[in-house]
Amino acid sequence: MGMIRLWIFILTATFLSSCSTQYAITKSNREEYSINDKIEVDSAIVRTYLPYKQKLDQEMTKVIGHTSVLLTKTSEFPESVLGNFFADAVFNQAKKLEPTIDFVFPTTKGGLRNDISKGPITVSGVFELMPFENQLVLFKLKGSDVLIILNYIALTNGQPVAGLRMNIKDKTPENIYINGKPFDVNQTYMVLTSDYIGNGGDDAKGFANPISRKNIGLLVRDALLKEVAELEFAGKKIEAKTDGRITKN
Amino acid sequence: MEELQKTNRRNFIKAGGILSAAFALNINSFDAFATGRLQKITILHTNDVHSRIEPFPMDGSRNQGLGGTARRSALIKKIRAEQENVLLLDAGDIFQGTPYFNKYGGELELKLMSAMGYDATTLGNHDFDNGIEGFYKQLPHANFEVLIANYDLKNTALYQSTKPFKIFKKAGLKIGVFGIGIQLKGLVDPKNYGETQYLDPIAIANATASLLKNDHQCDLVICLSHLGYKYRDAIVSDQVLAASTKNIDLIIGGHTHSFLTVPEDVKNLGGQITTINQVGFAGINLGRVDYYFEPGKKKKLKLSTPYEINNWLDKS
Numbered sequence: 001m002g003m004i005r006l007w008i009f010i011l012t013a014t015f016l017s018s019c020s021t022q023y024a025i026t027k028s029n030r031e032e033y034s035i036n037d038k039i040e041v042d043s044a045i046v047r048t049y050l051p052y053k054q055k056l057d058q059e060m061t062k063v064i065g066h067t068s069v070l071l072t073k074t075s076e077f078p079e080s081v082l083g084n085f086f087a088d089a090v091f092n093q094a095k096k097l098e099p100t101i102d103f104v105f106p107t108t109k110g111g112l113r114n115d116i117s118k119g120p121i122t123v124s125g126v127f128e129l130m131p132f133e134n135q136l137v138l139f140k141l142k143g144s145d146v147l148i149i150l151n152y153i154a155l156t157n158g159q160p161v162a163g164l165r166m167n168i169k170d171k172t173p174e175n176i177y178i179n180g181k182p183f184d185v186n187q188t189y190m191v192l193t194s195d196y197i198g199n200g201g202d203d204a205k206g207f208a209n210p211i212s213r214k215n216i217g218l219l220v221r222d223a224l225l226k227e228v229a230e231l232e233f234a235g236k237k238i239e240a241k242t243d244g245r246i247t248k249n
Numbered sequence: 250m251e252e253l254q255k256t257n258r259r260n261f262i263k264a265g266g267i268l269s270a271a272f273a274l275n276i277n278s279f280d281a282f283a284t285g286r287l288q289k290i291t292i293l294h295t296n297d298v299h300s301r302i303e304p305f306p307m308d309g310s311r312n313q314g315l316g317g318t319a320r321r322s323a324l325i326k327k328i329r330a331e332q333e334n335v336l337l338l339d340a341g342d343i344f345q346g347t348p349y350f351n352k353y354g355g356e357l358e359l360k361l362m363s364a365m366g367y368d369a370t371t372l373g374n375h376d377f378d379n380g381i382e383g384f385y386k387q388l389p390h391a392n393f394e395v396l397i398a399n400y401d402l403k404n405t406a407l408y409q410s411t412k413p414f415k416i417f418k419k420a421g422l423k424i425g426v427f428g429i430g431i432q433l434k435g436l437v438d439p440k441n442y443g444e445t446q447y448l449d450p451i452a453i454a455n456a457t458a459s460l461l462k463n464d465h466q467c468d469l470v471i472c473l474s475h476l477g478y479k480y481r482d483a484i485v486s487d488q489v490l491a492a493s494t495k496n497i498d499l500i501i502g503g504h505t506h507s508f509l510t511v512p513e514d515v516k517n518l519g520g521q522i523t524t525i526n527q528v529g530f531a532g533i534n535l536g537r538v539d540y541y542f543e544p545g546k547k548k549k550l551k552l553s554t555p556y557e558i559n560n561w562l563d564k565s
Contacts, residue, residue: 023468027556028524028556029561030561031562032536033536035315045322049361052357055352060348127348128348131346199440201437203436
């Protein structure tokens with residue numbers, strides 16, 4: 001090894017010993033790709049999912065009803081067309097099993113997972129709106145616990161409900177009517193919700209100390225599927241709308 | 250080879266001898282210095298894909314026609330053909346959202362992610378929707394890592410099925426990736442998360458990132474987070490995490506289904522950049538962050554940012 005080479009080694013070694021052994025980031029470039037129809041399809045992936053899809057499609061593409069309006073949600077207003085449809089459908093179906101229900105709060109706004117477009121409704125459409133396997137649970141509650149629920153609903157700028165009307169003022173409930181009668185904190189109420197909310201999901205409050213609690217044996221999604229199919233059988237379309245059940249002034 | 254070279258160099262510095270240096274410094278390291286050769290890592294990422302196997306149906310809904318695993322896979326293959334060093338990561342909530350999950354329990358989602366060559370994901374709250382056992386049951390279909398550092402799962406079926414972090418080696422670089430999950434109480438039915446213990450995300454993230462960057466000498470540290478991008482209340486989010494920690498270069502976020510126009514660069518506790526990115530949900534978008542590295546000394550902070558940032562790619 002010649003002297004020059006040795007010197008290069010020494011210089012390099014000196015340089016290196018003053019270095020971090022890690023690499024240093026010198027630049028970062030970022031990009032986001034939209035996955036749309038301009039991108040080709042990987043046929044290997046399609047081949048993998050096709051058998052699953054065919055089996056599923058047989059069950060899911062069946063049209064079970066129709067809606068004459070777009071069922072859509074909003075977080076801006078305290079009630080939405082989709083939320084009202086959802087709560088009314090659950091109320092109608094659950095009342096057949098439990099006629100004593102005062103009001104229903106079957107999902108949070110966050111639980112409305114997809115809109116349903118105007119026109120035919122498929123099984124798949126209902127699954128995408130309500131994909132979760134939640135059970136409907138009936139709570140007998142003290143008025144003071146109901147008030148906690150109403151406060152939660154007001155604080156979160158309204159939630160999907162049926163059998164309940166109220167106004168939200170400064171994030172608190174007022175002019176409350178339950179089952180057509182003014183709310184009385186000294187009464188007990190029969191409140192239907194999902195096991196998810198009843199167990200404190202989405203930080204819902206007021207269900208922790210019930211007088212009684214029972215599972216009514218109906219999945220939330222099944223209530224929706226039944227309602228859609230029954231309306232279709234009766235030759236009716238869904239005509240959901242906002243009706244001022246929860247206002248904010 | 251490059252990995253070996255770097256290890257040797259480190260050993261040499263400890264030994265401090267010129268002769269061992271002469272032995273350790275092979276031709277490759279000379280080339281790297283002489284040409285100033287950059288190393289480049291490409292990070293691709295998704296979050297909250299929510300069982301969206303096929304594109305959204307053409308039914309007039311907001312996202313009609315968008316997404317789909319077959320297209321995502323084709324795009325990833327195209328990028329892999331152009332880039333040598335790709336890491337493909339996900340930030341959780343693989344499960345739930347289409348009937349594919351209700352009918353098949355997540356099997357297909359994990360199979361397709363495996364086929365696309367995902368390297369790692371973390372646990373989202375919806376990944377608990379069929380319970381701990383429901384996730385565990387599908388794990389044989391996943392050939393990638395499930396990384397979660399702030400859930401103690403030792404009393405659950407997932408014990409030893411997840412790791413807090415993993416170090417990936419690409420082009421002689423070490424990339425440390427770890428996972429951080431959201432508080433499950435109040436969000437997931439207790440019967441579904443069972444004995445999972447939630448640990449403070451900031452303390453755990455700080456400790457894990459320090460372990461990766463300082464002890465394991467990772468060149469890049471990535472956090473897969475399902476905390477959510479930001480909140481009005483003082484709830485821990487990716488923004489809070491970024492500002493309250495150091496040693497994290499990139500947070501790949503999820504949970505809030507946030508469509509960021511461009512990634513957000515936050516000054517972290519160490520005065521360095523922590524970048525937050527999240528790409529909506531349902532596989533509508535694929536995120537990409539390229540990092541270029543130079544071997545050797547970390548540059549002194551001259552500008553407000555210690556490295557160049559562009560919201561575009563270099564022309565290849």
